[in-house]
Amino acid sequence: MASSKGGNSTGHINTLHQRLYHALNLGFRVCDEKGKKWKCTDIEIQRHVVKSISAFLDCFSRATSNNRLKESISDIAGALVFILGCKNRAVVGLAANVVIRLIRIVPPSILQSYSLDLVESLSPLLRCQQLEVCLPCAVALNAILINLRETKEKEVWKIFEGAETVVSVVANLQNFSEGSMSVEWFQEMASLLSTIMLKWPQSRYSVWHNPALMSVLESVSQKPDLGLRVATLKLYSSLALCGHGANELIDNGKPMLDLMISCMEESSPQNARIEGFKLAQRLATGNQECLKMIDICSESLVKATVQTMGKWSLSSGKLSYDQKSLLVEACKLALITRWEGKHHFYFWKYRISEALLSLVVENFRSQSLDGSVSLEEEISLAEKVLNAKFLPSLRSYVWDIIGFLAAHCQEEFDSILHEDELCLNFLITCACLTLSRSVQKGYQICQTDIISASHSESASRAVLMMINSPSKYISSRARVTLSFILEEGGKENLNYLMKFMGYIPSSGGYILPNILQTTVCLVGYACYSSIPQYASFILRNQGLEILLSFCSWYQRNWENVGASSFAPSPQSTSEKRICCWVCTEDWENKDAFLLYALLALTELVNHSFSGQYHAEDLSMKSENLKDRLCTTLKEIRDGDYGSGPKWYAAHILSYLGYFGFQHNLGKRLMGAYEDEECSDMRLLFASGNSVSVHKVIIAVRCPMLLPPKERAHNGSTILTEKSQRTVQEIRMSVNVDTLALVKLLEFAYSGYVEVESTLLKKLKTLVRHCKAKVLLQMLCRRRPKWGSLIPGIDITLALAPKLIHFSDVILVPKETNVAGFNCRMCSSTSPHAHSHRVILSSGCEYLRALFRSGMQESHTDRLNVPVSWLGLTKLVSWFYSDELPNPPSGCKWNNMDNEAKLDELQAYVEIYSLSEWWIMEDLQNDCAHVILSCLESARELSIKTIELAASFSMWKLVEAAANHAAPIYHQLRDSGELDELDDELVNLIRTAAVQFSQQGS
Ligand SMILES: [Zn+2]
């Protein structure tokens, strides 16, 4: 018998069902052959129907399923939708409350078919001033949206746009004032808005770009009422899915971050804690944003995280579901250890090893670790722990976190270890043991158990990071432990690894046999290579050749293997609904396999150079192998691979005499170095030789070479009159080695240098004296820091006020009036940019010719550039960094009006045209790329862009833009937009449209 609330019997249900239809029948109208529809505008009848529905629904709960209910849903929903649509204030509040009850009782799958109608009738009511109408409507709408199927999202968004739903909700929140409105009211509005932002990225702009709303939220977040605070936190959390939004939040973030952290703490309720961790994860989606957040609150953030991870308890031997979700969120946030920063210090300070061990060992107590046990005993304890398989779903996080911490450690970090040392040691032992077991399992590794396979992978990677840790303590502890564990069956397993690695390139396959297995094998290979006795064995058995073949195979099949990423990403980057985040690729994420292979190669090359290896066996002696090694490594270093592989390729090449990276800008500057034209300083050697250099480049790239008074501007003289070109002569001391200095200069200009081994020592001394950090690191063969960027050449520093005295030319745009123009260098108020002849001519043939032509322009201090001020700033940025700045992206771009978008586009078209005249092909290509990708997201601008490009006679660009307009040709023709264009241009678009339709069919 179906009975629920109040023990309603079937008889009672039938009676109420009858009454319901009595009421409904008053309003049914026959519409078409499909049947009747409920339509009645009489308020009294509406009220009667709503009450009857309400009484009928009272018989049911979620758990009861009843045919009577199922068969009447369509009629009930139809009547409610109509009544809500009539907007009779006397009834809609009641009706909305009934909708809420309906959603609670009826399974979402059945309600789906009515959701669009309900959304359409509820949305306009949010504008209603009466709280008793507005509030239930918001609650009902939110409940519908939460269960909405993805396929309906597009239509719902259209309804929202028509009803200005987001605007209404934002206005409601903005009008909130405590006292006159209930806390519940704010909570429901905030919850609705955060659901909308979660599902529809396009709604986020109107929130973060509304300072009035943001300041209301900030003041609400500081109220003592927990309900208000958590509701605000949830809103922030949805908002942070947008990169621009997150930046806005962090930029004036102290109160927001205080709220977030206070919600994370133990004293807060569970849901608030989880929401706090989620917000922090989202804010940490990008490296830059994460560092900004850490800058403000690193200690308290880390403290809350580590304490959550380490402070929890089992209830009757089990971890509750709630506890576990909280731990998962805390672990995910702890993955911010992937990035370098001052937070690492606090992770150690709050004893992360102990917290991590509590997630690995059941009932862990740090006192139970005894510092006096032997390694052997520790290993057998670790064996027991691993066999117990405690909290398996958290294990991968544990290894990832400790791995990242090890990779970013300071060299002399053991001083901050406190009493955490024993815990760290035990973690290292557990990780090493997992690695060794994984290698032993070999090909069976992931046949059965996905969870343990992913443990194998993350533990192996952690061991690799420990071995490569800058901390000598961690690195040597890991090597010693691993070498001890591997002793048993070591060579046998190693043979298997070498066979496996050799098999991949020789098999003729295009894809990897199994991704997890390959990862474990490669990492295992690298770990074995780090232990001297195995390294010798590997080298004797063609292990280096095997690795090289694998690298070449990877390069050839790169597209099939894919730029796969295996390192874990915090949840936020895997959330599919994020927008406007610019996430630069991570070190280990792009081309991870290549990175592992190069780490192994590093160990082998280091071993064969370190003399532990007998010279007569040295396979490196073979010139052929050496050449292959060089070629492969150079290809990787100069190719389009992840920063990790590129860095390690460069690192290994430093053993062979090649230092640094080659860059476009470096090549350009090297051209300037070889051509003495614009030089303003000559270094005279005791031998009588000399080199000519450019002060501005030296000032940015190797300032110690400049005479002290030249290094920074003292504020007195700026050249505003015609510059008298003088070349300053500097006599170098006898102690300076000419050859070494020339090499240093070469590196300063180009970022790259080749050095004979005989010169290394002298160069190192000089470089140390000149404090050229990057080159020194490479000369000392220090391993690349995990996660460090490829050192670029960026001479934008030359534009800083303190180096202004080197500027010898002023660029003047065609615009004479720019609102808010203000020069940091001089008092002139007409738009201009200070620049350097040497940099301009290094990037532009035309200008180089002009400056040396002897014509009047060649002496001028002012150069007119026929572009707008916006265009000029982009142009200057290209000259000094070799990168053309992008226009605003994501929500910012989408919400710009067409005029502002056109201003941006115009700047690029101007530069495009200029680069034709100034003969700068690369720059022109960059411009075309930007212009076309802008049109991709704003096709409606095609016509204007075509006109613009035509006015500059840039026909190639006109054609490309016409191709963009082709798909909407009919639309453009019908709207009359084409009428304004020249016939010739219209023809062009028509031809493109015809071609487009032919390709389409
Ligand atoms: Zn966005």
Ligand SMILES: [Zn+2]
């Ligand atoms: Zn100025």
